[in-house]
Amino acid sequence: MSISDVPEKVRVLLWAKSAGRCEFDSCNEPLWRDSLTQLEMNFAEVAHIIGDRPNGPRGHPVFSQVYCNDISNLMLMCRKHHRMIDEISETYSEDVLRQMKQAHEERIEILTELKPDKTSNVLIYKGRIGDFQPKINFRDTWLAMFPEWYPASRLPIELGLSNGAFEDNEEDFWWVENKNLERQFAQKVTPLLCHDGERNHYSVFAFAPQPLLIKLGSLLSDLYPAEVYQLHREPSNWEWQPGPERFDYCVLEPNTAYPLVALNLSLSATIDSSRIKATLGSQDYSEWRMTIANPNNDFLKSKAQLQLFRQEFRQLLNQIKTKHGEEAVIHIFPAVPISIAVEIGRVRQPKADLPFVVYDQNNKIGGFAQTIVIGDIKNG
Secondary structure (H helix, E strand, C coil): CCCCCCCCCHHHHHHHHHCCCCCCCCCCCCCCCCCCCCEEEEEEEEECCCCCCCCCCCCCCHHHCCCCCCCCHHHEEEEEHHHHHHHHHCCCHHHHHHHHHHHHHHHHHHHHHHCCHHHEEEEEEECCEECCCCCCHHHHHHHHHCCCEEECCCCEEEECCCCCCCCCCCCCHHHHHHHHHHHHHHHHHHHHHHEEEECCCCCEEEEEEHHHHHHHHHHHHCCCEEECCCCCCCCCCCCCCCCCCCCCEEECCCCCCCCCCEEECCCCCCCCCCHHHHHCCCCCCCCEEEEEECCCCCCCCCCCHHHHHHHHHHHHHHHHHHHCCCEEEEEEEEEEHHHHHHHHHCCCCCCCCHHHHHEEEECCCEEEEEEEECCCCCCC
């Protein structure tokens, strides 16, 4: 433990650089408040990277005196970690501690440089998938947003039924969930879409059946700025990762041009055309397919891949309307990642694009089932 008397102005500067939190790696304990009693007082200790005495932890015959009270040599710590680094000084070397200090203070600087226009409303939507009720940790959303955005409030906007009585193989499930989503959106989101003439930004974290994700996207639409995040399997988080250098979506156009269009979105898995035929039966229809080289449920890693999907899907909707006419209806069979499902709804332009009839694969009924309709279908 240190024996030197660090000047007050140096202590104040150290508090500012560390934001009053323990600089030991991943501790981040607020040092102005006791976590148990909530009593507010100064619980901080000033730790030395190069010891303040030659025969102390990480001491040096010359530098201990030279850097005794230098801000570059000091770390703000809780009592526990201050004692730990001094008693196991062979583990917590000068280099290790300098890395901790630099990482902590750089993070604080980044966060405190954020301006009001970097605020974003955290929108969380959870929907039951079969017997599974997903959970979304608010802290995980914060980690995914930084440093581009920070939450506009300590509480997120939460949508969805947590204990619905219906199962997704029942027709009533889709009606109830659809209506609930519409009403909750109108009550919780719509009043916040604009503030003082400015359009608020949204950070969207959703985990629900794909038709409902598409519906959520259609409610949010493309009129309001939003970033839709993707839950990754490996590593398991919502943070965008580096994407592949070469990546393409492939669109296969049908030869026929019937008013009834089947849109096969084989991205996270491959949907065989026979499954669509079994669902639509003897009706005449044209099948469009959008896919990738290797459909799998963890292909979407980067924000750039999601942006490319938006561009390709926007163009695809235009192509379908041009080929099949104003009276056509698009029957969507999706096998897509979470964020892409939301973006399918956001990309659709209510006044210009064809209506969607969205299907969901359900093993309990042995195939695809029609769930929700987005847009007005003419002539019934």
